[in-house]
Amino acid sequence: MSSKMIMFYAFLMLASLHLFVTSNQQGDALIALKNSLNATPSQLSDWNQNHVNPCTWANVYCDPNYNVISVTLSSMGFSGTLSSKIGDIKTLSTLYVQKDGSSHKARIGIIGGVIGITVLLLSGGVMFLVWKRRSKANRQDKFVDVPGEDDRRIAFGQLKRFAWRELQLATDAFSEKNVLGQGGFGKVYKGVLVDGTKIAVKRLTDYESPGGEQAFLREVEMISVAVHRNLLRLIGFCTTPSERLLVYPFMQNLSVAYRLREIKPGEPVLDWPTRKRVALGTARGLEYLHEHCNPKIIHRDVKAANVLLDEDYEAVVGDFGLAKLVDVRRTNVTTQVRGTMGHIAPEYLSTGKSSERTDIFGYGIMLLELVTGQRAIDFSRLEDEDDVLLLDHVKKLEREKKLDAIVDRNLNGKYDDKELEIMIQVALLCTGASPEDRPSMSEVVRMLDGEGLTERWEEWQQIEVNRRQDYERVQRRFNYGEDSLYNQVAIELSDRMSHTTHEGKAYNHASKKRKDGGVRSPHGTDCHKAVQYGPGTPGPCDYIATVGPLAQPHGLPCGSP
Template sequence: MAAAAGATRRRWAVWALLLLRLLLHPAARVLANTEGDALHSLRTNLNDPNNVLQSWDPTLVNPCTWFHVTCNNDNSVIRVDLGNAALSGTLVPQLGQLKNLQYLELYSNSISGTIPSELGNLTNLVSLDLYLNNFTGPIPDSLGNLLKLRFLRLNNNSLSGSIPKSLTAITALQVLDLSNNNLSGEVPSTGSFSLFTPISFANNPNLCGPGTTKPCPGAPPFSPPPPYNPPTPVQAGSSSSSTGAIAGGVAAGAALLFAVPAIGFAYWRRRKPQEHFFDVPAEEDPEVHLGQLKRFSLRELQVATDGFSNKNILGRGGFGKVYKGRLADGTLVAVKRLKEERTPGGELQFQTEVEMISMAVHRNLLRLRGFCMTPTERLLVYPYMANGSVASRLRERPESEPPLDWQTRRRIALGSARGLSYLHDHCDPKIIHRDVKAANILLDEDFEAVVGDFGLAKLMDYKDTHVTTAVRGTIGHIAPEYLSTGKSSEKTDVFGYGIMLLELITGQRAFDLARLANDDDVMLLDWVKGLLKEKRLESLVDEDLQHNYIDVEVESLIQVALLCTQSSPMERPKMSEVVRMLEGDGLAERWEEWQKVEVVRQEVELGPHRTSEWILDSTDNLHAVELSGPR
């Protein structure tokens, strides 16, 4: 009897073991989570020398726990972030099973092979970024099914064949870049494609048509656009007369400017003769688009802002005032009225810089919607951000509105880091912000971080291109080397980002004379270091959080902030490294390395017989460690 019972137990044990192995088998996991299986198939097809995909564990049913994967509240994958990850290999058709995917970021790798036609099944896709890879073959015709697609960047690959006409049906498309490939045939000129300039199709020698520098066989030759004849000035009233004189003078200059761009650009403008380089009365100024940018008339923005009324001012900054506006179609916008001295001949350079800014498109960057340029005005038009800036939410919040909770602050930290990383590593030429602070991190309707005011420092300096040492920034955020030399770099942005992190954690201003009343440091960085030295972490965190935060996450953000604000720019991490640390990859190692260097540095510089100093240790929370030298 006992022997029979033992045999039965052994049989059940064998069956249980077989069942467990079956559940861990990929074929069974398809039933549990198709998306996880699709992503694991991608992992097996990619070479990953830096172990970026190490967390993609095939035994875990839910891929939402993996790094570089973002899910919604229903545990559906909505974003895959694998840009600049040194990956090679090929894509897999199983990617088409990620039905809720909105962002597929695979840029700046060495991925080869063809683009799977199954990507056309991702009908919720908003952004497809496959640029700077080694893709070959045609652009799949199925991509025309992605009707929600706003950003399509396939540039800097080896794609061949014609541009699918199906893409012209994507009316939501705002940014298109197919440059630097081997595409051939005629560029479609219908639908959304009529909005894009030659920059979208550059360096495809076998492309022809209105979006290129080469006419297609049988097409009429390119010719310069007809000169613009400004409206006859109204003689009654000196104001109208002077306006007509200005328009006439600028028109003469515009005729010369038209000869500068490439022949293809001239042909493109001939097809849209209403697009010119000067302002005209509103009733004669139809809607104008330059690529994905709209050229607004001054009158249109005057009406939208109620004559730039003070009641519509959203904020003031070093570049000018920002006004809330409502366009004729009811759309809310933010209009930045730049304050600068206008210099002759700066119009083309200004427009060039504006178009360069508009090419920097990322979910964590404030999208430039349009601009206005007249002999006396320079204005930029952006989408209106319903939740204002991080600074206003931290320090100017009405009592009726809840404070930013800790999880939102963590998302802001990561989102703004991603935006800055894009400016530094994926814009050509790279964009240095030069004024990173909480006031320039805006919040959309979902409280996602959107970096604003990028590119404006260079835009405002275009009239003094020989001057490279003009310091722009805000006290408390400016890196020491920038202040002393006037030379900015990515690492000056990293320093400003570190201070912004401390603003997020503490709710304090970067520079605040009010702290003198308590014998505290006016500089936020020094104030934070003082509290850490005194082991007063609870006094450091924003009181608005009411202790609703996770200690270890606060410590991690402080560690990132201190790494970013090191006095030596060479020792600060890059923003791409900051992103990885915030995602949970590499912070502990970088922090431990910094601690060792800091101890040695202070012992050498300050001598062995000084008082103690603060330092953080990730293995023992936040505590003081004996260092030689005063703070």
């Protein structure tokens, strides 16, 4: 045989060994041995395949690395032959079996097992190479059963380290029928441990990327130190050379978002007392993260989908995958905005600066979800109005004193008017445009109980009145009547158009008045937004007035090239 062929077979052997050396192989081999010896139910009764670690079994001895090195089965009256699978245990140095054949037969069984496993390894190596070549193109979309049970370089506090095989059994090999949901870094599976405990397993799919591994380490660190009745408790974790998994208790009633918008026929609707309790529980959980953790913890993705409900419908804030651990001595500026549109505070979206106030904004939107049962962004509202954002929709109805039109119809009118008013007011305070005007979470907890809300609400109303007056005062300067004095003044539409009174009136007639007082340019672009930035300052559509007191020498209408 040529040296190249020898090297090829050696490579196959190494690849196969790397693939098949798994923690559960030792247990499988010993179970096969037990069966081949025709053991009675009373013999080796604690050799249970569901108990992943065979080092805890009777008559099995392991080294400090949990490798089986010796099996002693003396005076037990076995019959039958040795299973060839015993050769799978490569660290096994002693196998003592008495009264079921001579030691010569035992040696023959072991030799036969080694020969059998060698053939199996060679076949497995070929299959491995074929599979590797076929799956290389789409390896990111597939999971790999990893060779190691855990990566012992990572250990956190008193959290339980689960074996890979244990979670694999609990989730029925991570079956799709057990998928509870999917987040930014992986799927969440429902599982049941051997003792009957229900769990949720978060399997990170892209931990090899910097974001994925950092997400794992960040989540484990934060959840392990943040312990509160309204925060999702981490049971444990599992690490292997190529996978990271987090284990949580299973939340019987799923999420608030599910209970508001995705319930199946016959399932109960969240009643008003439960919604109020969820609002208060979520506030207390966030208060703990912001004010009782050092360093403080910023969640950064507070929404109804991330508030879970236990068996008693108590709120549990979960999914810290987007959370940020903020040292109080460091800046809060981050290089990447993370969160869900409609829940992101405006200052965070525009500057990338996050703080506990960005969480408070998200909490305010979640309160509106609780009250209305609607999503933070709903484009279907464009059919009847201009407000796509739930926040703008609620503000409009609140100004019109139509609180009854705000409430979720699934409640069938069964709510307390005073408590509804409190919830709406707290939500609007939390979603103030300026982060400095938003209350802290400890203030929110007190206001939900009615303490200090009246004063803060009066201040907010005055701020809103002043803001709207300033907005309307500037906007009126753009509402030109056809008999206005300024219609006689020449306006400049672009450098390609002449400065004539006739063209000025033509532009005025071409402009379409909006129902909210703004002006729509002949190009169809809304120009009223420019006034938000103050007199003489270009707005988002770079429109500068060329007529009247805000006239500029070289203004261009919206939509100009």
